[in-house]
Amino acid sequence: MTRIYNVLPLALSVVALSAAFIAPGPKAPKRPKTITYAVDVAPIINRSCVACHHDGAVAPFSLVGYDNAKKWANNIASITQTRVMPPWKAVHGFGEFKDDRQLSDQEIALLQKWSDDGAPRGDRKKEPKSPAFTSAWPLGEPDLVLKPDKPFHVDAEGDDVYRNFVMKNTFDHPVWVKAMAIRPGDPKVVHHVITFIDSYGAAKKLEDANHDGQEGYSTSGGGVGFMPSGTLGGWAPGNATHETPEGIAYLIKPGSTLVIQVHYHKTGKPEDDLTQCGLYFAKEPITKQMQLNWIFNFGINIPAGDKAHEESRVRTVPEDVTIYSAMPHMHLLGRSMKAQVEFADGTVKPLVWVNDWDFRWQISYVLKEPMHVPKGSKIRVEAVYDNSAGNPLNPNRPPKTVTWGEQTTDEMFLLIVGYTADHQDIAAAQS
Numbered sequence: 001m002t003r004i005y006n007v008l009p010l011a012l013s014v015v016a017l018s019a020a021f022i023a024p025g026p027k028a029p030k031r032p033k034t035i036t037y038a039v040d041v042a043p044i045i046n047r048s049c050v051a052c053h054h055d056g057a058v059a060p061f062s063l064v065g066y067d068n069a070k071k072w073a074n075n076i077a078s079i080t081q082t083r084v085m086p087p088w089k090a091v092h093g094f095g096e097f098k099d100d101r102q103l104s105d106q107e108i109a110l111l112q113k114w115s116d117d118g119a120p121r122g123d124r125k126k127e128p129k130s131p132a133f134t135s136a137w138p139l140g141e142p143d144l145v146l147k148p149d150k151p152f153h154v155d156a157e158g159d160d161v162y163r164n165f166v167m168k169n170t171f172d173h174p175v176w177v178k179a180m181a182i183r184p185g186d187p188k189v190v191h192h193v194i195t196f197i198d199s200y201g202a203a204k205k206l207e208d209a210n211h212d213g214q215e216g217y218s219t220s221g222g223g224v225g226f227m228p229s230g231t232l233g234g235w236a237p238g239n240a241t242h243e244t245p246e247g248i249a250y251l252i253k254p255g256s257t258l259v260i261q262v263h264y265h266k267t268g269k270p271e272d273d274l275t276q277c278g279l280y281f282a283k284e285p286i287t288k289q290m291q292l293n294w295i296f297n298f299g300i301n302i303p304a305g306d307k308a309h310e311e312s313r314v315r316t317v318p319e320d321v322t323i324y325s326a327m328p329h330m331h332l333l334g335r336s337m338k339a340q341v342e343f344a345d346g347t348v349k350p351l352v353w354v355n356d357w358d359f360r361w362q363i364s365y366v367l368k369e370p371m372h373v374p375k376g377s378k379i380r381v382e383a384v385y386d387n388s389a390g391n392p393l394n395p396n397r398p399p400k401t402v403t404w405g406e407q408t409t410d411e412m413f414l415l416i417v418g419y420t421a422d423h424q425d426i427a428a429a430q431s
């Protein structure tokens with residue numbers, strides 16, 4: 001995947017920030033405080049970086065511990081200035097989210113100063129303990145790991161592939177899932193993963209009808225080829241794994257099979273991938289089912305050359321719900337997606353706003369406080385696309401009109417909202 005960042009405005013802000021530091025002003029204190037790893041830097045890196053930057057995780061190198069941080073001090077300073085890292089695209093102040101990794105301007109300046117001063121360690125006794133990563137899985141060993149029998153071979157070149165792997169085990173009782181984690185086998189080719197629930201054996205039939213010599217079956221256009229009974233959600237780089245709140249879980253109904261759909265993006269080299277899916281089961285009584293509502297706009301039509309084409313979609317909430325998360329999804333032309341909830345009394349509350357969309361970071365933003373939304377409220381989603389030649393990510397040269405589609409070169413308008421229905425009480429319904 002090419003990495004093209006919007007360099008100019010970033011470079012300008014770097015200049016502005018470093019200027020703020022270099023110019024001490026007439027009343028600067030005589031001995032400025034030394035910025036040290038132990039006191040100042042370790043807490044930032046531990047909070048915002050090491051979840052991805054540890055051995056075996058998605059990032060290419062570890063930032064755990066002083067030696068690693070020092071080795072990368074220069075790069076840490078420059079990449080945080082440009083706000084490429086940590087990947088976190090939600091506009092600050094528009095909604096509040098769990099494990100917000102974003103750095104403040106002050107923290108970024110501090111990392112720069114630390115690097116400029118030669119990355120001093122400081123007092124080791126004051127160093128916070130580095131988080132331990134004892135399992136290759138984000139929440140420890142899952143209760144159940146599902147995976148294809150054999151690695152899938154991805155050719156060097158050609159269109160993206162949507163491969164649907166049909167898991168062998170069928171659940172014979174209702175299974176309540178607190179969290180689903182994905183471990184891509186080869187992160188270079190795995191663009192994203194979505195898990196679908198099939199309660200009717202349809203996926204198995206599609207697999208049986210496929211004779212291309214590899215496990216699973218492909219779908220063009222990214223559907224799964226059948227009407228899924230549900231989903232446990234998806235995964236893409238940058239997506240943290242969260243457990244559902246107490247008493248709430250995703251449901252897999254008896255007789256269902258999971259289908260793991262992997263979207264492969266070709267790299268120019270042949271690759272083999274074996275992506276695994278880990279499930280964490282509920283240990284507590286469950287009263288509510290976590291559900292996903294997909295707010296999409298299939299009708300998008302983005303004219304060639306338009307630098308700021310707007311699309312929108314309004315969904316009226318059909319019952320009282322509580323919203324837990326929101327995940328915007330667009331492709332390469334997407335620049336901004338803003339979602340807010342409009343209440344009957346005219347109040348408007350922010351859900352999420354990504355105003356510097358980067359398709360590589362498909363993050364599901366989990367609300368710090370779940371939002372209660374009464375029936376009749378409206379969720380308004382607005383997106384902006386840049387289909388001009390000036391968009392360095394525009395896959396069409398010259399630009400051409402782009403509509404909804406599954407290829408990376410097509411576009412999407414999708415917001416996936418995690419919610420529970422307020423009236424639901426599973427325990428009562430079963431007694």
Ligand code: HEC
Pocket residue numbers: 003044045048049050051052053058059060072075076079080085086087101103237238239
């Ligand atoms: C959500 C996962 C994630 C988090 C959190 C994260 N990184 Fe990264 N980082 C990555 C991945 C993946 C790459 C390789 C991406 C690429 O090649 O574009 C990377 C690459 C980098 C690079 C090398 C960039 C380059 O141009 O080669 C640096 C430096 C870096 N990260 C620093 C940081 C720092 C500092 C933080 C915390 C402030 C951080 N990262 C947080 C996933 C993450």
